[in-house]
Each structure stands twice: as structure tokens, then as C-alpha cells.
Amino acid sequence: MNQKPDEIMEMARRRGFIWPSFEIYGGVGGFYDFGPLGAVMKNKIIQKWREFYVIREGFFEIDSPTITPEDVLRASGHVDHFVDAMVECNKCGEAFRAVDLAREQADVDIEGMSKTEMEKFLETKGVRCPECGGTLGKIFYFNAMFRTTIGPGSKRVGYLRPETAQGIFIDFKRLQRHARGKLPFGVVQIGKGYRNEVSPRQGIIRLREFTMAEAEVFFDPKNPTHPKFSKMAGEQIGLWLATDQMKNRQHITRITVEQAVNEGLVCNKLMAYYLALTKRFLLELGIPEEAIRFREQTPGQRAHYSKETWDAEVSTKRFGWVEVAGLAYRTDYDLSRHAKFSKEDLTIFYGGEKVLCHVVEPSYGIDRPFYCVLEHSYTSEGKRKLLKLKKWLAPITVGVFPLLNRDGLPEKATEIYDQLKSEGFMVEYDDSGSIGRRYARADEIGTPYCITIDHQTLVDNTLTIRDRDTAAQVRIPETELGKTLQALVQEKISFDSIGEPVKK
Numbered sequence: 096m097n098q099k100p101d102e103i104m105e106m107a108r109r110r111g112f113i114w115p116s117f118e119i120y121g122g123v124g125g126f127y128d129f130g131p132l133g134a135v136m137k138n139k140i141i142q143k144w145r146e147f148y149v150i151r152e153g154f155f156e157i158d159s160p161t162i163t164p165e166d167v168l169r170a171s172g173h174v175d176h177f178v179d180a181m182v183e184c185n186k187c188g189e190a191f192r193a194v195d196l197a198r199e200q201a202d203v204d205i206e207g208m209s210k211t212e213m214e215k216f217l218e219t220k221g222v223r224c225p226e227c228g229g230t231l232g233k234i235f236y237f238n239a240m241f242r243t244t245i246g247p248g249s250k251r252v253g254y255l256r257p258e259t260a261q262g263i264f265i266d267f268k269r270l271q272r273h274a275r276g277k278l279p280f281g282v283v284q285i286g287k288g289y290r291n292e293v294s295p296r297q298g299i300i301r302l303r304e305f306t307m308a309e310a311e312v313f314f315d316p317k318n319p320t321h322p323k324f325s326k327m328a329g330e331q332i333g334l335w336l337a338t339d340q341m342k343n344r345q346h347i348t349r350i351t352v353e354q355a356v357n358e359g360l361v362c363n364k365l366m367a368y369y370l371a372l373t374k375r376f377l378l379e380l381g382i383p384e385e386a387i388r389f390r391e392q393t394p395g396q397r398a399h400y401s402k403e404t405w406d407a408e409v410s411t412k413r414f415g416w417v418e419v420a421g422l423a424y425r426t427d428y429d430l431s432r433h434a435k436f437s438k439e440d441l442t443i444f445y446g447g448e449k450v451l452c453h454v455v456e457p458s459y460g461i462d463r464p465f466y467c468v469l470e471h472s473y474t475s476e477g478k479r480k481l482l483k484l485k486k487w488l489a490p491i492t493v494g495v496f497p498l499l500n501r502d503g504l505p506e507k508a509t510e511i512y513d514q515l516k517s518e519g520f521m522v523e524y525d526d527s528g529s530i531g532r533r534y535a536r537a538d539e540i541g542t543p544y545c546i547t548i549d550h551q552t553l554v555d556n557t558l559t560i561r562d563r564d565t566a567a568q569v570r571i572p573e574t575e576l577g578k579t580l581q582a583l584v585q586e587k588i589s590f591d592s593i594g595e596p597v598k599k
């Protein structure tokens with residue numbers, strides 16, 4: 096990771112990972128398109144998350160509407176609490192987030208302060224309009240949900256969902272029947288969430304429309320543990336405790352998840368289990384361990400529904416520490432509120448008594464880890480620019496190149512290209528420019544393997560396979576290609592073991 100972050104974004108745009116949305120109309124902040132390579136890679140991250148939570152954890156996946164009637168979000172507290180404290184300039188009329196101004200001009204985090212405390216703070220610190228230097232007016236609240244109406248007329252108000260979680264809580268009765276009364280049980284939802292950011296200036300890190308992957312784990316508050324906790328107990332995690340943050344201490348507590356629970360640093364074993372699982376997921380994406388930490392939100396920073404929240408953060412060059420997932424202990428807040436507002440009984444019979452389930456929620460963004468992975472994978476070695484993506488995560492798994500555009504080589508290469516596609520590989524055929532340039536293009540987008548078809552291929556049906564990270568090449572029989580590639584991508588064999596390197 097020795098590159099300037101700007102160079103990474105330039106590559107990401109040029110090669111079709113991410114593009115600013117609505118570009119030919121001048122663009123709108125807070126929106127990004129995933130291009131042809133980006134869309135494939137994003138879907139791979141989502142699929143890996145499914146592997147962790149749906150396949151291995153055995154959680155149910157649902158898919159509910161993104162448009163949500165106001166009643167639901169009134170019950171969930173979002174109508175009242177999903178707000179940004181704003182302040183308007185008395186002179187030029189521009190509006191700003193009070194928290195941003197305090198951070199920029201006084202270097203203090205005022206998140207969690209009351210309205211009057213914020214006003215007092217801005218006044219005593221002499222915070223002014225960053226545009227014109229004018230004085231600032233009173234604090235007012237701006238709800239960050241996108242508002243719409245359902246059907247014609249303005250009577251039925253709806254919002255684009257700020258989280259996917261509410262769709263799960265609404266279906267709780269049906270879901271717990273589906274779980275046949277077992278606790279704990281988990282439900283996930285993957286899809287778009289929305290936040291009408293005031294002034295998104297951080298590119299893909301602060302989006303107005305983003306993809307989330309959320310899991311709600313329902314459990315008996317008397318038994319807040321995970322059936323497989325013992326398997327995770329020894330996993331080390333790094334915690335930045337709220338108490339340290341409030342004393343302005345940068346200290347990270349490195350501890351096993353079991354100790355973290357025993358010492359009361361993490362509220363229960365379920366939460367601890369999912370902190371460890373989150374770390375494993377980020378490692379699987381290719382984020383190095385030293386770039387991962389869990390920051391405990393201070394009481395003022397926590398969302399209205401949460402009793403304890405840990406932000407999984409990844410260190411980046413461009414944006415500093417970036418929150419990529421939030422793990423919240425939502426207690427029975429959501430179920431009790433929906434029971435009250437809908438007048439449905441949401442308790443269940445469990446262990447001979449009525450129980451209102453509590454919830455631990457691992458909630459991931461997908462766009463932010465996507466960026467973090469790009470940044471941590473991008474390297475340059477001399478003139479070589481490399482995206483050292485995990486092999487499974489690369490949008491293109493294999494490049495197929497005829498050495499020359501004649502002598503029957505393109506025909507043979509096309510045959511191999513078709514064969515690899517029929518075996519399910521994402522393959523790219525490239526016959527333009529020198530072979531060196533083709534390798535360089537493949538390296539830049541992280542393609543782990545390239546196949547070259549040369550004259551010898553026509554003689555003995557062997558071809559060269561090249562490893563992205565070492566640039567080493569090995570000649571193997573065509574008949575072994577598919578099986579070898581599969582094993583390499585799944586990291587079941589090493590590149591060294593497949594044959595003698597070809598002298599260049």
C-alpha cells in the first residue's frame with residue numbers, strides 16, 4: 096500500500112470499478128455507480144457475506160421493500176431520532192452540520208450534546224460560517240430520511256428505509272414460527288439503505304444510497320450466548336474502549352473475546368462472538384489484521400435504539416479510520432416499540448414463560464469495505480502496478496491471450512476461452528498490444544492468472560499460466576487447466592507446486 100489514494104481512485108474510474116453517478120449531468124454528491132468490474136467485485140463481497148451469515152450461521156434471508164410507511168419508522172424512532180443537528184449562517188443562509196463545524200473549527204466531537212449545549216458550545220468557541228465568516232443562528236434538526244408519498248395525494252407518507260433491519264422486525268412473528276421456536280435465531284437482509292446526507296464530501300465513504308448487509312440475532316435475554324462461542328473464544332480482537340476515548344487515550348486493548356466478556360468490556364457472549372466473526376470476515380476480504388479495530392461508541396454517539404455499539408473500523412490512507420460495520424445491542428427496543436404501536440403481541444413462549452426477545456445486530460456496509468479492499472490491495476513495484484486482491488475476489492479470474500494474432504493462435508485461444516467460460520470462470524480475452532502490456536492491464540485490475548497460447552500449444556497442447564503476484568510462468572497441459580485454476584483460486588495448492596517456472 097505505497098500508492099497515493101488519488102491514484103487508486105483514478106484507476107478505479109478508468110478501469111470500470113466505480114464511477115460518479117449522473118456524470119453527464121454534472122454529477123450529484125453521495126452517489127456512485129459500480130462499473131462492469133466493480134459490480135462483479137461488489138457481488139462477490141455480498142456472496143461472501145452470505146456464506147458467513149446465511150450458510151455457516153444458518154440465518155434466514157428475507158427481502159422486504161425499501162419504501163416504508165411512516166407508521167413503521169415512527170415506531171422505530173427514526174422519524175424523531177434519525178436527525179442531524181444543523182445551524183444556518185445569519186449572513187449568507189448556508190446550512191451546516193453543527194458536529195462538522197465543531198470538529199473543523201474547535202477539534203471537538205459534540206455528537207450527543209443537547210440542542211442548547213451545542214448552541215452554547217458554538218458560541219463560546221466563536222465558531223463562524225466557513226463560507227462567509229458570518230455568525231450562526233439557532234440549532235435546528237434535519238431528518239436524514241428521504242421522504243415520499245405512497246400513491247397520489249400527500250396523505251400517505253413514506254420514506255426510503257434508513258436501514259434494512261426494520262423489515263425484519265416487522266416480520267418477527269412469521270420468522271420465529273419459521274425458526275420453530277428455537278432461540279437464538281438470526282435473520283438477514285441485504286439491500287439498499289438511504290441517508291440524505293447534508294453535504295457528502297467523502298466520495299464513496301459517505302453515500303446517500305448504499306448497500307447494507309444486516310443480521311438481527313434474536314435471543315433470550317437470560318441466555319445471551321452463541322452455541323458455538325467456545326470455538327471463537329480464543330480469537331484476539333483490538334478494542335478502543337469508550338472510557339479511553341473519553342480520556343483522549345489512543346490505547347487499543349488487545350484481548351481474546353472470552354476475556355473481553357469476562358472483564359465486562361463487551362456486554363455478552365453473543366456480541367463477542369460476532370465481533371470475532373466480523374474480524375474474520377474482514378480478513379477474508381484481504382484487510383490486514385493491523386488495519387482492523389473495534390471502536391466502542393460513547394454514550395452520546397450511540398443510536399437511540401442501542402445499549403452498546405461497536406464500530407468495526409478499517410484504517411485507510413485517504414479517509415483515516417473508516418467504519419465498515421456496526422455491532423449494536425438493540426435490546427428489546429424494536430420489538431417492544433412495534434408491539435406498542437401495532438398492538439400485536441410480539442412475545443413468544445420460551446422455556447415455559449413469555450419472552451420478549453433481545454437483539455444483537457451485526458450491520459455491515461458493503462460499499463465502504465469495497466473501497467478499503469481496493470486501497471489495501473493496490474501496490475506498485477517499480478513500474479508494475481498491481482491490485483493484489485484475494486484470488487476469489489478478483490472480478491476477472493483468468494485472462495486468455497494468444498501470443499500472436501496469426502498462425503492459428505487466436506482460434507486455439509478462443510477455444511480455451513470458451514472452455515473456461517463453460518466451466519464457470521470469469522474470463523477475459525485480450526489480443527490487443529504486446530503481451531507485456533496485456534499482462535500489465537491484467538495486473539492492474541487484479542486478475543490472478545493469465546494463460547498464453549503460443550506455437551508450442553499447437554504442437555503439444557501445453558500452455559503457460561502466469562501468476563499475478565510473482566509474474567512467474569509455468570507450462571501445463573491444456574487438459575489440466577480448469578482443475579488447476581480451480582485449486583489455485585481456492586488456495587488449495589500453491590503456484591510453485593504446479594510445475595517448473597519457464598525461463599523468460
Ligand SMILES: [Zn+2]
Binds near residue numbers: 184185227228
Ligand atoms: Zn455564511
